[in-house]
Amino acid sequence: MSRKNLNIGLFGFGVVGLGLYEVLQKTPALKANITNICVKDKNKDRAISADNFTFDKDDILNDPNINVVVELIDDADAAFEIVSAALKKGKAVVSANKKMVAEHFTELLQLQKEYNVPLLYEAAACASMPIIRNLEEYxxxxxxxxxxxxxxxxxxxxxxxxxxxxxxxxxxxxxxxxxxxxxxxxxxxxxxxxxxxxxxxxxxxxxxxxxxxxxxxxxxxxxxxxxxxxxxxxxxxxxxxxxxxxxxxxxxxxxxxxxxxxxxxxxxxxxxxxxxxxxxxxxxxxxxxxxxxxAGSYPTASAVLSDISALSYDYRYEYKKIYRExxxxxxxxxxxxxxxxxxxxxxxxxxxxxxxxxxxxxxxxxxxxxxxxxxxxxxxxxxxxxxxxxxxxxxxxxxxxxxxxxxxxx
Ligand SMILES: NC(=O)c1ccc[n+]([C@@H]2O[C@H](COP(=O)([O-])OP(=O)(O)OC[C@H]3O[C@@H](n4cnc5c(N)ncnc54)[C@H](OP(=O)(O)O)[C@@H]3O)[C@@H](O)[C@H]2O)c1
Structure with missing residues (x-):
């Protein structure tokens, strides 16, 4: 099975976002490019040049070339807005935001089903320790x-x-x-x-x-x-x-x-x-x-990277145990x-x-x-x-x- 090319719109460039940016530079085999990065603070110094950034979420959400949204922000309410809008636009999503996933679990499940798009969040539980996919699959x-x-x-x-x-x-x-x-x-x-x-x-x-x-x-x-x-x-x-x-x-x-x-x-x-x-x-x-x-920059980014990699093979959670009722x-x-x-x-x-x-x-x-x-x-x-x-x-x-x-x- 060949990997899909992934064009990533990244939200957040803090501890985990910057970690992901650096980790992606070191994994060229994964055909995943960060196309645009949305952050909040216009006055902050950034580790990379300013032309990589936008402050308008719609620059990512409305970009038809972006097929994956990676949400790494520290505001659960804004994260839910971004993630739900991305899923509705048919973009696959990776998130590390446990508060957002936990508070909106049922709605996020419904959105994935309705728009037939995956949402992966391995980093949201135990960061680098691969527990969600093991519980889900094994x-x-x-x-x-x-x-x-x-x-x-x-x-x-x-x-x-x-x-x-x-x-x-x-x-x-x-x-x-x-x-x-x-x-x-x-x-x-x-x-x-x-x-x-x-x-x-x-x-x-x-x-x-x-x-x-x-x-x-x-x-x-x-x-x-x-x-x-x-x-x-x-x-x-x-x-x-x-x-x-x-x-x-x-x-x-x-x-x-x-x-x-x-x-x-x-x-x-x-x-x-x-x-x-x-x-x-x-x-x-x-x-x-x-x-x-x-926790930590690279360890958490490694779990996000694993989800991005899984998306390149069209992996999604099937939620088998939930649907077994x-x-x-x-x-x-x-x-x-x-x-x-x-x-x-x-x-x-x-x-x-x-x-x-x-x-x-x-x-x-x-x-x-x-x-x-x-x-x-x-x-x-x-x-x-x-x-x-x-x-x-x-x-x-x-x-x-x-x-x-x-x-x-x-
Ligand atoms: N740190 C960890 O070890 C760790 C481990 C597991 C999971 N997580 C999860 O990963 C996520 C990110 O954590 P972090 O530690 O990287 O946070 P952080 O260092 O505080 O960085 C947060 C980033 O989000 C951006 N941001 C906030 N609100 C935004 C908005 N409305 N639109 C666009 N960008 C916005 C900030 O922009 P500015 O740069 O402009 O301020 C900043 O770049 C959180 O959900 C956290 O729970 C973190």
Whole structure:
């Protein structure tokens, strides 16, 4: 099969856009040329000459010679406008924008169908780690039992630095931003929203389930305090922000993003810095483990490049699992073993929400307790959280085969 010639209209020339431009210069075998680049700021100095750029999106969208739009901008609303207009004009699209894909998943699916054009977004989930196409192509729905992983490079970088170099949360966040790993708006990363958008995309390709962002529960790393860090360090654990989904045998699916204590025998323990890692569990193959750089200019550009290459062979997602209509139901009826750090005076009221309490400790102003709680009770407590408490997952109890076993609390 011969490759198609691709004339690319590129939106965005930031960390990833510039990375893609450079990576494309080094891959001449791919017959793909950037014809025009649309950016926003007329006063910015650019790494290449000004005649490569336009500030009018229609210069790309209305150009009949451009057959591929690559959308690499940092504004999800503007990105949706651009991507939907491009699909309506019959142009294939590659995007790295997880927020845009997650917020408009159903509309984007419909547009691809109606205008018979592909939209690929491998870089939107786990950047360079090739997970979407693997979930889409390799795993058959009924074989895949769970996915569990670190899907956000910047929070993993921050947590790694906090543990390994004893940096404060603020110092580590600043480093991640300076290196181009963190989004312009850090709460998207640190609040677990970016991880949730990625989980939403992964759910569609892993289990054929289309969630809305508000359906999926997320806790980020922004409330993690010294007590939890000290607790982890004393027990030889690390804290990782983990996105996970389990398919029950009764047609249910549980999916959430929560910081988790991981033990040294967990493969995710060794996924540090800006790397992402994902464990897939299947009925017959046991587990697979994917790992790769989850952010950064060239690594992210490499996933975009892979999508561009796939388009040159007319690849598209078939969304087989979605169209199979298995009608999975999202459930909060899951029991989790957690550590809850809280203000001293809240201790007794919080205990009432737990099914069992294993360990409870308080000092003069704060304390923690460990025990089992349902996801629905945890959600209720978190909804009223004004920063006074934080949850760290120890293990998922309802899933008999959860990929990481609980560790013993001394
Ligand atoms: N950075 C990473 O490691 C990484 C990893 C995975 C996925 N992503 C995703 O990749 C995308 C790009 O991220 P980035 O880190 O490259 O962002 P960035 O460095 O902040 O660059 C954003 C670019 O978008 C342009 N832009 C913004 N609004 C625009 C508009 N309305 N029309 C045209 N251009 C517009 C900006 O133009 P100006 O240059 O004129 O300001 C800039 O060139 C985002 O969706 C992000 O979530 C990033």
């Amino acid at each position: 795993y058959d729905n009924d074989l895949l039992e769970s996915i569990e992983g670190i899907v956000n490079g910047s929070t993993n970088y921050i947590l790694t630095k906090t543990f390994a170099e004893n940096l404060s949360y603020e110092q580590a966040l600043k480093q991640a931003q300076d290196l181009g790993f963190a989004e312009s708006n850090p709460i998207l990363d640190t609040g677990g929203f970016d991880a949730k958008y990625k989980l939403l995309i992964l759910l569609a390709h892993a289990f054929g389930y289309i969630a809305k962002p508000e359906d999926l529960f997320n806790i980020g790393i922004n409330n993690i305090g010294d007590l939890e860090l000290k607790y982890a360090k004393e027990k030889g654990l690390k804290i990782k922000l983990v996105a996970q989904a389990y398919k029950g045998t009764d047609g249910t699916l549980s999916a959430f993003v929560i910081p988790k204590f991981v033990t040294p025998d967990d493969r995710l323990y060794h996924v540090d810095d800006v790397f992402n890692g994902m464990i897939t569990k299947t009925s017959f193959a046991d587990t697979h483990f994917f790992v790769g750089r989850g 298995e009608n999975l139901k999202l459930t909060d009826d899951v029991e989790l073993k957690v550590l809850l750090r809280h203000k001293k005076e809240d201790s007794e009221a919080l205990k009432l929400k737990f099914n069992t309490v294993e360990e409870a400790y308080t000092n003069h102003d704060s304390g923690y307790l460990t025990g089992n709680i349902t996801l629905s009770n945890l959600k209720e407590l978190e909804a009223g959280n004004t920063g006074g408490h934080s949850f760290i997952l120890i293990s998922v109890l309802s899933e008999k085969d959860a990929t990481t076993p609980a560790f013993a609390i001394a």
